[in-house]
Amino acid sequence: MSAFIGALLFANMVNMFLNGMFLVQLSNFCGSFLLAEPVFIRVIVFGFSIFDILQTAVMAYVALYACFGSHKSQIFVWLYSTIRLWSIPIYVAAYGFYTFQVQKLTDRWTIPVLIICLLVVQTGGAMLWTIGTAKAGTLVDLATGNDMTMAGTMLCTMGAFMCSLCIMISVIVTFRNSPVRVLPARRGVLRHLQIVSMRVHIPLVVITATDLVAYILFPKSHISTVIAIIxxxxxxNTLLHGLNSRQALRHAPVTATTLNNGIEFVPQWGQTSSSMNDSFTMELTEMGIVGPERSGDESGVPNLEQVRRRKEVAQTSC
Structure with missing residues (x-):
């Protein structure tokens, strides 16, 4: 049985590696976006990418412990869970500060109060996870059916549920309160990050809630609960990261294009050719370069075909 649990832990380790690789992939695609941001934002994104990959080493050690047994690895299990959960309030605090400062949210009071409330709840969740981990021990101990172990594991799950739910709420509220006008180079990236965050944390909320129900309905079914959870x-998560990676590959930013009057336009994250043209016309109109009096369009929408022809004429005349 311990070998079977070790195999499940190894599968979880692979999942953590996929999670870290996806974050690195997303960071690479957002490279130009990140370079324009404050240093601490870049540290957060790349730091969490490296952190998830480093977790694979800890999970591998725990898997070996489950297979062969060694009480010395208990400290690694506790350390892993503690660092993982206490990093979430720090991440949300940095995310809230970034949203409040960089995006210049219009609501000056709701967001700070929300962030403080979320931090209080998530700190409580992290404490539950830490206490629960100390009481639960390892998954091998869980398989033996110790009631105190089950109580500790339930505290862990409750803490994870609280943290995931808070992150999901923070993502929804911060993006709903973001101003309409965001820099074009950022708008698409932020939207994509919002979608990714929701894809990750909605399933986590559902899964952890399901775990809590399983603990309540089947308090004595220890090993089946472990298998179901892992x-x-x-x-x-593997399916989730696969879908996100596929979307990131499909909507990778394309090379910047220089158009009329030497203006360089960088397409937004996830833009199609039609949406890129629409955004470009809006940018030109806002700059006063094209408009109803210049495009000849009665509807007031700039004619991109005329812009392209002017560019071709200018190039041939040179």
């Missing part, structure tokens, strides 16, 4: 999270 397998469910591994497969759901």
């Amino acid at each position: 397998v469910g999270k591994v497969w759901s």
Whole structure:
């Protein structure tokens, strides 16, 4: 049985590696976006990418412990869970500060109060996880059916549920309160990050809530609960990161294009050719370069075909 649990932990380790690689991939695609941001934002994004990859080493050690047994690895299990959960309030605080400062939210009071409330709840969740981990021990101890172990594991799950739910709420509220006018180079990236965050944390909320129900309905079914939790999270997260990676590859930013009057336009994250043209016309109109009096369009929408022809004529005349 310990070998079986070790195999499940190894699968979870692979899942953590996929998670870290996806974050690195997303960071690479957002490279130009990140370079324009404050240093601490870049540290957060790349730091969490490296952190998830480093977790694979800890998970591998725990998997070996589950297979062969060694009480010395208990400190690694506790350290892993503690660092992982206490990093979430720090991440949300930095995310809230970034949203408040960089995006210049119009609501000056709701967001700070919300962030403080979220930090209080998430700190409580992190404390529950830490206490629960100390009481639960390892998954091998969980398989033996110790009631105190089950109580500790339930505290862990409750803490994870609180943290995931808070992050999901923070993502929804901060983006709903963002101003309409955001820099074109950022708008698409922020929207994509919002979608990714929601894809990650909605399933986490559902999974952890399901875990809590399983603990309540089947308090004595220890090993089946362990299997359901690990397998469910591994497969759901692996599928989730696969979908996100596919979308990131499909909507990777393309090379900047220089158009009329030497203006360089960088397409937004996830733009199609039509949406790129629409955004470009809006940019030109806002700059006063094209408009109803210049495009000849009665509807007031600039004619891109005329802009392209002027560019071709200018190039041939040179």
